[in-house]
Amino acid sequence: MKILSINAGSSSLKFSLFNMKDESVIASGLFERIGIDGAYKIKFNGKEYKENVPLKTHVDAVNILLEKLISLNIVKSLDEIEGVGHRVVQGKDVFDRSVIVDDEVMQKLESIKHFAPLHNPANMHGIEAFMKALPNVPNIVVFDTAFHQTMEKETFLYPVPYEWYEKYGIRKYGAHGTSHRYITETLTEMLNMDKFKLISCHIGNGASITAVKDGKCVDTSMGFTPLAGVMMGTRSGDIDPSLLPPVMEAENKNINDIINDLNKHSGILGLSGISSDMRDLEAACKKGNERAILTMKKYVRRITDYIAQYYVLLGGADVIAFTAGVGENSSSVRKMVCDNLVSLGIKIDEKQNNVHGKTALISTPDSKIKVYVIPTDEELMIARDTLELIK
Numbered sequence: 001m002k003i004l005s006i007n008a009g010s011s012s013l014k015f016s017l018f019n020m021k022d023e024s025v026i027a028s029g030l031f032e033r034i035g036i037d038g039a040y041k042i043k044f045n046g047k048e049y050k051e052n053v054p055l056k057t058h059v060d061a062v063n064i065l066l067e068k069l070i071s072l073n074i075v076k077s078l079d080e081i082e083g084v085g086h087r088v089v090q091g092k093d094v095f096d097r098s099v100i101v102d103d104e105v106m107q108k109l110e111s112i113k114h115f116a117p118l119h120n121p122a123n124m125h126g127i128e129a130f131m132k133a134l135p136n137v138p139n140i141v142v143f144d145t146a147f148h149q150t151m152e153k154e155t156f157l158y159p160v161p162y163e164w165y166e167k168y169g170i171r172k173y174g175a176h177g178t179s180h181r182y183i184t185e186t187l188t189e190m191l192n193m194d195k196f197k198l199i200s201c202h203i204g205n206g207a208s209i210t211a212v213k214d215g216k217c218v219d220t221s222m223g224f225t226p227l228a229g230v231m232m233g234t235r236s237g238d239i240d241p242s243l244l245p246p247v248m249e250a251e252n253k254n255i256n257d258i259i260n261d262l263n264k265h266s267g268i269l270g271l272s273g274i275s276s277d278m279r280d281l282e283a284a285c286k287k288g289n290e291r292a293i294l295t296m297k298k299y300v301r302r303i304t305d306y307i308a309q310y311y312v313l314l315g316g317a318d319v320i321a322f323t324a325g326v327g328e329n330s331s332s333v334r335k336m337v338c339d340n341l342v343s344l345g346i347k348i349d350e351k352q353n354n355v356h357g358k359t360a361l362i363s364t365p366d367s368k369i370k371v372y373v374i375p376t377d378e379e380l381m382i383a384r385d386t387l388e389l390i391k
């Protein structure tokens with residue numbers, strides 16, 4: 001049983017081909033610069049195959065991908081592919097779970113695509129390309145927002161005129177839902193429990209924190225868009241919107257320019273002036289760079305604030321889990337966050353915390369909250385949903 005997991009961006013298409021018997025990745029790769037010139041990289045059997053090829057559209061990328069699956073002997077026949085799962089960024093309140101694509105689903109996707117204008121149309125191009133190339137293979141859509149649809153109204157509403165919600169759909173939708181669900185399901189299996197209070201910290205370049213009770217999302221830090229919540233690599237996270245007009249006026253910027261600044265030039269990059277990459281920030285902190293140290297303090301503080309908020313919301317916590325690039329790899333960020341939370345009875349085992357990209361329990365036996373590092377796997381989650389739905 002082979003399943004393709006697809007993440008289509010505006011000029012790229014990432015894929016992983018899974019063997020669902022043992023959930024192993026048979027091959028993976030990236031088609032990029034679609035609509036510009038075009039190139040691909042495919043990893044298979046320990047080798048990387050690279051080539052520059054013209055890619056006018058996503059349809060070209062999918063056709064070349066399928067041709068390469070055969071010519072590199074990754075599959076003998078395309079009939080081996082039994083389903084294709086697609087990541088979709090925004091499902092609004094229209095989709096609260098993954099679904100098989102049909103005409104009605106495509107119409108619904110069309111009706112909500114302006115809520116993620118940079119992402120959803122690209123995701124749809126990916127789906128349409130596979131519908132054309134493999135017309136008999138089912139396509140499944142998996143939404144970044146679906147896991148967060150269990151939030152209550154008092155949680156997802158903003159304290160703004162109610163008509164904005166009714167007329168324009170202004171509310172919190174969240175993101176990284178597939179990752180937070182993966183962490184929740186992994187812990188459910190690992191702990192052999194389905195009723196527990198979890199604070200899931202997906203801290204990569206983008207970052208979000210989610211409060212989960214008995215397997216369901218109760219609250220999450222990202223909002224109407226992924227700009228909200230904790231401080232990130234280049235995104236500000238929560239700010240006071242009243243700071244925008246004076247900057248716009250002084251720098252002669254319009255609203256799109258300034259939102260771009262908050263998305264692309266803020267966070268670690270903006271505050272440190274060094275880099276958006278945690279490894280660079282850590283290196284600068286080690287050298288004693290004052291702005292780097294200030295940036296790190298602010299970054300850790302924002303994460304701590306959200307964990308503390310969710311601890312209270314959940315009425316305590318059984319598990320805190322760290323995942324994604326920073327969460328899986330940075331022992332120092334994990335330690336600083338947990339040290340800030342010492343009043344909750346959290347204790348970290350320094351030796352265990354020295355883990356990179358591997359599942360590990362990093363709290364001591366007498367810690368009041370278990371703290372885990374769990375590598376996320378959104379592609380596998382997409383493949384699992386696909387398998388489940390086509391069964």
Ligand code: ADP
Nearest residue numbers: 203204205206276277278279324325326329330
């Ligand atoms: P994205 O949101 O783009 O998927 P990732 O989850 O890949 O991001 O996370 C990227 C972040 O992870 C970067 O800030 C990077 O510096 C950080 N990171 C990766 N490896 C390490 C490491 N060994 N130590 C500290 N930070 C790391």
